[in-house]
Amino acid sequence: MLKFITEDYLRALYKKEAFEFFQVCEDQRLTPGGRQYLLDKKIEIRLFDKNKNIKMNTTLSDNNIYKLKSLDMEFLSIANELLGKSTEFTHELLEIKKIFKNIIDNLEKKAELIKSEEKMEDLECSSIDENHLYHKNGKYIFLLKKLSLELCFYKDLFLKDIRINRNFSLVISKLEKLIHHMMEEL
Numbered sequence: 001m002l003k004f005i006t007e008d009y010l011r012a013l014y015k016k017e018a019f020e021f022f023q024v025c026e027d028q029r030l031t032p033g034g035r036q037y038l039l040d041k042k043i044e045i046r047l048f049d050k051n052k053n054i055k056m057n058t059t060l061s062d063n064n065i066y067k068l069k070s071l072d073m074e075f076l077s078i079a080n081e082l083l084g085k086s087t088e089f090t091h092e093l094l095e096i097k098k099i100f101k102n103i104i105d106n107l108e109k110k111a112e113l114i115k116s117e118e119k120m121e122d123l124e125c126s127s128i129d130e131n132h133l134y135h136k137n138g139k140y141i142f143l144l145k146k147l148s149l150e151l152c153f154y155k156d157l158f159l160k161d162i163r164i165n166r167n168f169s170l171v172i173s174k175l176e177k178l179i180h181h182m183m184e185e186l
Contacts, residue, residue, distance in 0.1 A: 007033035014041070021046050064154070068104050071150055075100065078143050089140070089182065096174045100151075103167050113163055116170055128179075137182040144182070148175040 002009065005028055013019075021044035024030060030038070030045070038045055075097035082090045105111035128145050132138045155168040 002028060004029050004031055005034045006031045007037045010034050010037050020044060023047075065104070065108065068107070068154065071147065071154070072097065072101055072104060074143075074147050074150075078140065078147070081143075082140055085137075085140070089178065092174075092178050092181075093144075096171055096178070099167060099174070100171045103164055103171070106164065113167060115163075116167065118170060128183075132183070135183070137185060141179055141182050144175055144179050148172055148179070151175070 005022075005024065010022070022038055023046045026047070035045070075093060079090050079093045079097070082093065099114060099116070102111060102114045106113040128141060132141050135141060151168060151172050155165060155172070
């Protein structure tokens with residue numbers, strides 16, 4: 001079995017027969033050129049863990065990483081605006097941001113994923129509408145809901161890793177809880 005999967009190997013394999021995904025075993029490594037070749041061809045990279053028999057989608061283009069980093073900046077932008085209004089809400093938001101930043105760092109292979117045993121609450125604030133324009137926290141409710149919906153989109157779009165998906169769900173759940181608290185405040 002190949003230990004290092006190179007661009008040349010992948011080109012030859014693809015030339016023989018085109019494929020939509022490429023499976024990498026845990027004891028194999030893609031060279032940077034090999035990874036880029038698969039990304040350029042839009043071929044899904046699957047990591048196969050022999051011990052758990054879990055297939056994980058690990059394909060993340062630079063554009064997706066940049067979008068996630070942009071969403072990370074949204075956390076800070078909203079926290080900055082919220083700071084003068086409520087230090088409690090700002091602190092909650094920054095704690096949520098830490099979990100999200102850890103997801104990004106893990107995807108970039110810079111950090112281990114935080115394992116949280118926190119229970120996720122199912123608070124879907126679906127009744128947000130133009131009536132919240134007049135709510136004292138309306139602006140922040142809208143911004144946080146938009147951020148929550150964008151996170152749902154990215155979670156479902158390209159993150160198939162169960163562990164990362166769970167942390168994404170935790171971030172979204174905590175955002176929804178924060179929105180709910182803001183809506184309750186008069």
